[in-house]
Amino acid sequence: MKPMAHLGVGIGWRPEIADAVARLDGLDWVEVVAENICPGHLPEALQRLRERGTRIVPHGVSLGLGGADRPDPQKLAALGERAVALGAPLVTEHIAFVRASSPVLEAGHLLPVPRTRDALDVLCENVRIAQDALPVPLALENIAALFSWPGEEMTEGQFLTELVERTGVRLLIDVANLHTNRVNRGEDPAAVLDAIPLEALAYVHVAGGVERDGVWHDTHAHPVPPVVLDLLAELRSRVEPAGVLLERDDDFPPEAELAGELTAIREVVTAGRTAAEGSGARPDAGGPDTVRGPAPDTAAQAARAAAPESGAAPEPGSAPEPDSGPEPEGRGAGEAARTRVALGQAALLSALVAGTPVPEGFDRARIRVQVRALAAKRADVVAKVAPELPGILGGPDPYRKAFLAYAKGRPMTAGYRRDALDFAEHLLIQDLPADPAARRRLTAWWRERAGARPPRRIVRWARTLAGRAA
Incomplete structure (x- = not known):
């Protein structure tokens, strides 16, 4: 694996703060959500950044490499196109699943994969498929979770380490997610940082969140708290990251506050560099454009290097190369393993979005929190995708009440834009909204986007009766 190109300090690019x-x-x-851009029609503000020489990295959210299905070739091709269009040095995604295929269900959110042998085998094969299809290196992010x-069968550190050793994939470490999992799942961030191969680190995410009733919500809509900056310092004490990026997705603060958060991040990174130089530590090799990890001098790293299945110890600053041959016997993602992973993920996702019973062994209180969080996020994203709907329905509160009533027991199956159309059609079938003028506006909105006339009253009645019978 080649050393990562130096990125520096950056921010997640969003149209609202362009x-x-x-x-x-x-x-x-900057980092941009890959699914939000079209390679042939980049936003002018993003194009200007590229012309200025600002590096742009596409960050995918919909591949679902931790899911039971193999990656969608079209989604992989689309991610690769964006990397080429942006001249990106790498692309990033998440260690998560986002959908189930039987039945077809969409989470609309990144959900944690179980740290089991089956799930790891499936993930490793999916990563190899993605690596073969993408034109640039791939890095995967650890995610925040509300439940376990x-x-x-493994800790987070063991899971990530074996993933790197078996595939050679790079890691995108989100220190805010490490804090989230400390609060929500009782995990020790320092133990994760001690265990994982930091020589495979691509870059780092930093973000804000909020704690409510003992649960940390990774909102990306609050200032970065000191505890997350402390974790960045913990990571920086072990390795100098090639890049650190501030994520903010909502409730955008004034420009001065964004600049202040970036300054705080830069100070942590710089302080770590000064401390290393003052201690007489060997500077990172490779010059200013490369960042290498430390030699494997911790007990965890030494154990990894000496482990029989790892082969020879890696050169300092280089992550293990993926084995081009077949997986060792019993370590491949057989169809039986995929089936077991698929059944578990489908049962969980159905409980989260379709109201079916919670599978045995899960913390039901935490699952209820996740159900509410998914429904709220779904309502918020549909309002962004179709901003006319809250206005038609009388404002944010009436819209939210109507959408949450619609969404209960009606899982998303085809993305947020389709969800917005289905919501509008549901209201029209119910002869809603009650105000005739608002209903006419909703009909016109629906017709313009659906490309067909709304169902006639007799059809609406028939559908309603059929739904009640079902």
């Missing part, structure tokens, strides 16, 4: 991002002093790079899977 002008502020363009004015930020000392901004080295029962019957897990």
Whole structure:
């Protein structure tokens, strides 16, 4: 694995803060949600950043490489196209699942995979498929979770380490997610950092969140708290990351606050570099454009290097190369393993979005929190995808009440835009909204986007009766 190109300090690019991002002093790079851009029609503000020489990295959210199904070739091709269009040095995704195929269910959110041998075998094969299809290196992010899977066989550190050793994939470590999992799942961030191969680190995410009733919500809509900056310092004490990026997705603060958060991040990274130089530690090899990890001098790293299944110890600063041959016997993702993973994920996802019973072994209180969080996120995203709907329905509160009533027991199966159309059609079938003028506006909105006339009253009655019978 080649050393990572130096990225520096960056921010997640969002249309709402495009002008502020363009004015930020000392901004080295940006990350963009891959699914939100079209390679042939980049937003002008993003194109101007690229023309200025600002590096842009596409960050995918929909591949679901931790899911039971093999990666969708079309989604892989689309992610690769965006990497090429942006001249990106790498692409990133998540260690998560986002859908089930039998029955077809969409979470609309990143959900944790179980840390089991079956799930790891499936993930490793999916990663290899993605690596073969993508034109640039791939890095995967650890995610935040509200709950744990029962019957897990590995720690987070063990799971990530074996993933890297078996595939050679890079890691995107989100220190805010490490804090989230400390609060929600009782995991020790320092133990994770001690265990994982930091020589495989691509870059780092930093974000804000909020704690409610003992649960940490990774909102990306709050300031970065000191505890997350402390974790960044913990990581920086072990390795100098090639890049650190601030994520903010909602409730965007004034430009000065964004700049202040970037300054705080930069100070942590710089302080770590100064401390290392002051201690007489050997500087990272490779010059200013490369960042290498430390030699495997911790007990965990030494044990990894000496482990028989790992082969020869890696060169300092280089992650293990993926084995081009077949997986060792019993370590491949056989169809039986995929089936077991699929059944577990489908049962959980059905409980989360379709109201079916919670599978045995899960913390039911935490699952209820996740159900509410998924429904709230679904309502918020549909309102962003179709901003006219809250206005038609009388404002954010009436919209939210109507959408949550619609969504209960009606899982999303084809993405947020289809969800918005289905919601509108559901209201029209119910002869809603009650105000005739609002109903006419909703009909016109639906007709313009659906490309067909709304169902006639007799059809609506028939559908309603059929639904009640079902």
